[in-house]
Amino acid sequence: MPEQARPGGILFDKDGTLFDYAKSWSAINLDAARLAAQGDSALGTTLLEMGGAHPETGLAAADCLLAAGNAAEIAAAWVAHGSSFTVAGLTGLLDELFCKAVSRMVPVTNLPALLTRLKARGVRIGIASSDSERAIADTVAHFGLPTLVDFIAGYDSGFGYKPEPGMFAAFCAACGIAPHEVAMVGDNLHDMEMGRRGGAGWRIGVLTGTGTPESLAGNSDLVIESIADLELALFADPSNG
Numbered sequence: 001m002p003e004q005a006r007p008g009g010i011l012f013d014k015d016g017t018l019f020d021y022a023k024s025w026s027a028i029n030l031d032a033a034r035l036a037a038q039g040d041s042a043l044g045t046t047l048l049e050m051g052g053a054h055p056e057t058g059l060a061a062a063d064c065l066l067a068a069g070n071a072a073e074i075a076a077a078w079v080a081h082g083s084s085f086t087v088a089g090l091t092g093l094l095d096e097l098f099c100k101a102v103s104r105m106v107p108v109t110n111l112p113a114l115l116t117r118l119k120a121r122g123v124r125i126g127i128a129s130s131d132s133e134r135a136i137a138d139t140v141a142h143f144g145l146p147t148l149v150d151f152i153a154g155y156d157s158g159f160g161y162k163p164e165p166g167m168f169a170a171f172c173a174a175c176g177i178a179p180h181e182v183a184m185v186g187d188n189l190h191d192m193e194m195g196r197r198g199g200a201g202w203r204i205g206v207l208t209g210t211g212t213p214e215s216l217a218g219n220s221d222l223v224i225e226s227i228a229d230l231e232l233a234l235f236a237d238p239s240n241g
C-alpha cells in the first residue's frame with residue numbers, strides 16, 4: 001500500500017460491500033433455489049447446499065457459488081445438479097429475480113452521504129459486480145446514486161468475469177486514472193484477486209459480506225469492518241482531507 005498516497009478512484013463490489021450480504025441476499029437465495037427446483041423441496045435443499053448456502057436460512061459461506069457466482073454460473077451448476085430448466089432459461093429467470101430484488105437490498109451505511117464525501121475529495125467511483133448491469137443500474141437509481149457513480153460493470157457488460165481484471169481495467173480507462181491510483185474494495189477473494197491482477201494500489205476487504213478475516217487475510221492490504229470505516233482507512237483523518 002503506497003504511503004501518503006491517496007486514491008483517485010475507488011472501485012466497489014456491490015453485494016456484501018455496499019449492501020449487507022446476509023440481510024439482503026439470504027432470503028433471495030432461498031427464493032432462487034425454490035424457483036430453480038420448481039416446488040421440489042429436496043432438490044431445493046440440494047441446490048442451496050451445492051451453492052454454498054444454508055438450506056434453511058439461505059446464509060452463504062465465504063467465496064461460495066451463491067456469494068461469488070453470476071447468474072449464468074449459478075444456472076449452469078444448478079442445471080447440472082438437477083434443475084430441469086435449460087441453462088439459458090434459468091439464467092434469464094435468475095437475472096429477473098435479482099433485478100426485482102433491488103428494493104430488498106440493505107445498504108451497509110448511508111450510501112449517498114458516503115459517496116458524496118468521497119466525490120468531494122475528487123475520488124471517482126465505480127461499481128463492479130457479478131450481478132447484471134441492469135440490476136446494478138436499477139440499484140444505483142433506487143438508492144439515489146446516479147450522479148455519484150461514474151462507472152458500473154456487471155458480468156454481462158463485456159469486460160469479463162471476476163477475478164479477471166477486465167472490469168477493473170475498464171473503470172481505469174473510463175475515468176482516465178492509473179491502476180495504482182485505484183482502491184479495490186470487496187468482500188470476496190475474487191474482488192481482491194481482480195484488484196491484484198489489475199494492479200490496484202489498495203486492496204481492501206470488508207466483513208459485511210461472506211468473507212472473513214481469515215479468508216481475506218493474505219489477499220488484501222487491509223481488512224476493515226465495513227465501508228463506514230473506509231475514509232478513516234484511506235484518508236487517515238476524514239475531517240481533514
Ligand SMILES: [Mg+2]
Nearest residue numbers: 013015016187
Ligand atoms: Mg460481494
